[in-house]
Amino acid sequence: MLVFMQKYIDRIVNVVGDSNCRFWVVSALLGKGEDDHKLVRPELIEELMNHKDSYTRVFGDKAIFELIHRALVPWLGAYAPTSKWTRFPEMGHLIACAYDMGCPIPPTSPEWALHHTEAADTWRDRFVDMMHDFERLNNIEKESNAEKSRLEPPINLAGDSSFDVFI
Numbered sequence: 161m162l163v164f165m166q167k168y169i170d171r172i173v174n175v176v177g178d179s180n181c182r183f184w185v186v187s188a189l190l191g192k193g194e195d196d197h198k199l200v201r202p203e204l205i206e207e208l209m210n211h212k213d214s215y216t217r218v219f220g221d222k223a224i225f226e227l228i229h230r231a232l233v234p235w236l237g238a239y240a241p242t243s244k245w246t247r248f249p250e251m252g253h254l255i256a257c258a259y260d261m262g263c264p265i266p267p268t269s270p271e272w273a274l275h276h277t278e279a280a281d282t283w284r285d286r287f288v289d290m291m292h293d294f295e296r297l298n299n300i301e302k303e304s305n306a307e308k309s310r311l312e313p314p315i316n317l318a319g320d321s322s323f324d325v326f327i
Contacts, residue, residue, distance in 0.1 A: 207258035
């Protein structure tokens, strides 16, 4: 992992694998504690409904908006079906907006442009600013590492028999 990205990764949280696991994770990673997970779902639904027109435009389609909304409606079974899982990037964007968060993301793979579905046509455009932030920070880190490398003396491997197998 690139050093500049590490500040955006606080920790990894293992939670109970039930139909609320995504809400447990969001709650825990926001520092609210896993017990407050019951607040996350209504907060996300409130964010989505209060900005319905904006999210419909961001998602590029009312059908995707409805899909996200239905995915947030509580599931009464033991384990949520895939239609209830957190969809990225849409729900990631919703979570980031609801809790006023965001982070740089790497550029889209060129292969994605060749193999994505039509429904994903607008995804790249939505995240251009975050991709530019990623590139800017990545370049700063590369320059910093290059400077550190210039200041370090070269490694002298002469006389180190560990590398004889390569000769």
